[in-house]
Amino acid sequence: MAIGLPSEPDWKALIKSGCRLFVGGNASVPYALIQHLIDNSDGFSDIELVHMLALGDTRWVNDEYKNLFKANTFFIGGQAMRQAVDEGRADYTPVFLSEISSLFSDGTLSLDAALVNVSPPDEFGYCSLGAAVDIAMSAVRQSKYVIAQINPQVPRTAGHSYIHVSEITACIEANEPLVEVMPPPIDSVAERIGQYVSMLVDDGATLQFGIGKIPSATLKYLCHHKDLGIHSEMLTDSIIELLASGAVTNKKKTFHPGKVVTSFAIGTRKLYDLIDNNPHIEFYPSSYVNKPTNVAKNDNMVAINSALEVDLTGQVVADSLGYDFYSGIGGQVDFVTGASISKGGKAIIALPSTAKNETISRITPRLAEGAGVVTSRGNVQYVVTEYGIASLKGKSIRERALELIRVAHPKFRSQLLEEVRQHYWVPHYQEKYPTDIPELGAIQLKRLNIQGEKFYMRPLNPADERRLQEFFYSHTKETLRLRYNYDPKQMSREKSCNLVSVDQTSDVALCIVRQEGSRITIHAVGRFYYNASNNSCEVAFVTRETQQGKGMASRLLNELIRIAKAREINQMVAYVRGENTPMITIFEQMQFKRLFTGDPSDVELVLNVSELP
Structure with missing residues (x-):
C-alpha cells in the first residue's frame, strides 16, 4: 500500500x-x-x-x-x-x-x-x-x-x-548521496600505536572507537582476536574487515548480546550498504548508547579515544589547540567513564607522541595556554603512543610523569624530566630519563604465554621504581642471599631508582611483568652491565619464587644474548653461588662454560658471544 x-x-x-x-x-x-x-x-x-x-x-x-x-x-x-x-x-x-x-x-x-x-x-x-x-x-x-x-x-x-x-x-x-569519508592511510606511527592498543584488548572484550588512523590501525590488529563485541557511538569502514575476519561475534557482550550497538556511521558507500537492513547492527540515540551506566553494563568494555595533547599529570585535551577550538567533547568522557566502571573495563587515550613533523611533543609538561581539559587526570587509565603504554590509574603525580615521559618521543624525554623538576616533586636522585632498547625494534613490549598465563617482556624503566621495591621485598632470604651473595635488608627508593634508571643503549635491563588492569607486578628481571674496557658484559637475573621453574629466566637470558650479539659484544660473564644449581643449569643450557677459579663457593661462567653462529 x-x-x-x-x-x-x-x-x-x-x-x-x-x-x-x-x-x-x-x-x-x-x-x-x-x-x-x-x-x-x-x-x-x-x-x-x-x-x-x-x-x-x-x-x-x-x-x-x-x-x-x-x-x-x-x-x-x-x-x-x-x-x-x-x-x-x-x-x-x-x-x-x-x-x-x-x-x-x-x-x-x-x-x-x-x-x-x-x-x-x-x-x-x-x-x-x-x-x-x-x-x-x-x-x-x-x-x-x-x-x-x-x-x-x-x-x-x-x-x-x-x-x-x-x-x-x-x-x-531528494535523491542525495550521503557524505563519504575514505579511510585514512595508516602510517608507521599509527601502525605502532595500533599494535600497542591491541595488546590491551583481551578476547571477549567489547569495543568503542572513533575515526582516523589510530582506530583503523587498532582494528586491523584485532582481526585475530576472538568473540569481540562492539558498543560504540560511531562506526567507520574499519569495522568491515574486522567483521569479515570473524573476530566480532558479540556473543560475550553482557548488554545487547549478539548485536553491534551504535548511534551513527561515517564512512564510504560500502559501510552504508553494510548497515542497510542489517539486523545485526542496531542504531540507538546517543543518550542511550553513550550513557555511562549503559556503557558499563558491558563487561570488559574497552574505550579507545584520541587526544591533541596530554600533560604530565594525565590531563587530556581533545577539543582545542590552545585558544582555537578544533573539534568537540563528543563521547570521550561518556565512554571513559563507562569503561572505567565496567567490570574489567579499560579506558585508553591514544595519540602520536609528536606533532608538526616531530617538532612539538604532544606529551607536555603543562597544557598550552587556552587549552581546555576534556578528560580529567582522575579519569585516565592508559595513555598509548607509538613508544608504548603508560598506565596511570592509581599512580602518584611523580609516577604518572615518569610513565608519560617513557612514552614520549625520545628527543623530548630529557627536556620533560627537567620540566617536571620545576613543577612537581621529584627527588634529587631521579636523574635519568627512560631510554629504549634499539634491538627490541619498534614495539618494545612482547606478549608471552607462559604455561597458559599472559605476561609481558619489556625494558625496565624509571617508572618501575616502586614495582622493583615490591619485587625485592617479595623475595625470601634464601633468594636474596643466592642473588646478591649476602642478605640485604632494605631496598630504598633511591637504590630502587638507580636500578631502574638504566641507559639501555649501553647496559640492558629487562623485566617480565603481569598486568591486571592497571596493576603491574614484576615477576622476573634480567640485566647486563657493559664493560667497555674489554667489550664484555656481566649478566644476572632473578625470578619471583612463585614463578621459578617456568622458564622466565631462560627467556630473559636468551633475549640478553641476542641483544649482546647484535651489539657485537665479545663475551658475557656470570658469577653464581656454587650452591645455586638451578641458575648454573640455565646458564649452561645457553652454552655458558664454567671457569675453574679454585673457589667452589662461587662459579664463574663465560659465553663467547663473538663465536656464536
Whole structure:
C-alpha cells in the first residue's frame, strides 16, 4: 500500500526570525532541505541552527548567510566551520554527547523544528534516520515540527531509528548521496600505536572507537582476536574487515548480546550498504548508547579515544589547540567513564607522541595556554603512543610523569624530566630519563604465554621504581642471599631508582611483568652491565619464587644474548653461588662454560658471544 507523503514546507507558516532549528548532522546532513529553506528565506533573519558534526558542504556558515543563520555546533568539523567559529559567525557549545538530548527536553535549547534526512517510508509508513540516529531522534521527539528530506539513499537501519510518516509535518523528496569519508592511510606511527592498543584488548572484550588512523590501525590488529563485541557511538569502514575476519561475534557482550550497538556511521558507500537492513547492527540515540551506566553494563568494555595533547599529570585535551577550538567533547568522557566502571573495563587515550613533523611533543609538561581539559587526570587509565603504554590509574603525580615521559618521543624525554623538576616533586636522585632498547625494534613490549598465563617482556624503566621495591621485598632470604651473595635488608627508593634508571643503549635491563588492569607486578628481571674496557658484559637475573621453574629466566637470558650479539659484544660473564644449581643449569643450557677459579663457593661462567653462529 502506497503511503502518502506530507506536502512541501511552507516555511513562513512553520518558522519565524529568531527561531531555533535542529539540523541532522554527521554524514547525513539534509543539504537539499537546507537549500530549500535558503531559497525561501525572504524576510527571515537570525535563525539559529544547532547540530552535531556536519560533514560536507556547511553552506549555512558562509559569510553571505551571516544575517540569515547563526550556527551553534556541539562538535566542530571542517575548515569552513572552524573559521566561522573563530570569527564569531558560529558558536561552539561544549557538552557530553550523552547529555545533548537533555538540552532539548528541558528547554535549555528548545527546538522550533527539526530538519532531518530520512529514508522513504516502508509499507507501514516508517522512515529511518539511517546512518545518523545520534541526537537526531531526540531532536525529532522534542521539536514542534519535523521537516524531512525523503531520500532513497538513506539506509534503513535497525534499532530505534524509525519515525512514522505521520510525525513528519512537511517534506521534500531528494535523491542525495550521503557524505563519504575514505579511510585514512595508516602510517608507521599509527601502525605502532595500533599494535600497542591491541595488546590491551583481551578476547571477549567489547569495543568503542572513533575515526582516523589510530582506530583503523587498532582494528586491523584485532582481526585475530576472538568473540569481540562492539558498543560504540560511531562506526567507520574499519569495522568491515574486522567483521569479515570473524573476530566480532558479540556473543560475550553482557548488554545487547549478539548485536553491534551504535548511534551513527561515517564512512564510504560500502559501510552504508553494510548497515542497510542489517539486523545485526542496531542504531540507538546517543543518550542511550553513550550513557555511562549503559556503557558499563558491558563487561570488559574497552574505550579507545584520541587526544591533541596530554600533560604530565594525565590531563587530556581533545577539543582545542590552545585558544582555537578544533573539534568537540563528543563521547570521550561518556565512554571513559563507562569503561572505567565496567567490570574489567579499560579506558585508553591514544595519540602520536609528536606533532608538526616531530617538532612539538604532544606529551607536555603543562597544557598550552587556552587549552581546555576534556578528560580529567582522575579519569585516565592508559595513555598509548607509538613508544608504548603508560598506565596511570592509581599512580602518584611523580609516577604518572615518569610513565608519560617513557612514552614520549625520545628527543623530548630529557627536556620533560627537567620540566617536571620545576613543577612537581621529584627527588634529587631521579636523574635519568627512560631510554629504549634499539634491538627490541619498534614495539618494545612482547606478549608471552607462559604455561597458559599472559605476561609481558619489556625494558625496565624509571617508572618501575616502586614495582622493583615490591619485587625485592617479595623475595625470601634464601633468594636474596643466592642473588646478591649476602642478605640485604632494605631496598630504598633511591637504590630502587638507580636500578631502574638504566641507559639501555649501553647496559640492558629487562623485566617480565603481569598486568591486571592497571596493576603491574614484576615477576622476573634480567640485566647486563657493559664493560667497555674489554667489550664484555656481566649478566644476572632473578625470578619471583612463585614463578621459578617456568622458564622466565631462560627467556630473559636468551633475549640478553641476542641483544649482546647484535651489539657485537665479545663475551658475557656470570658469577653464581656454587650452591645455586638451578641458575648454573640455565646458564649452561645457553652454552655458558664454567671457569675453574679454585673457589667452589662461587662459579664463574663465560659465553663467547663473538663465536656464536
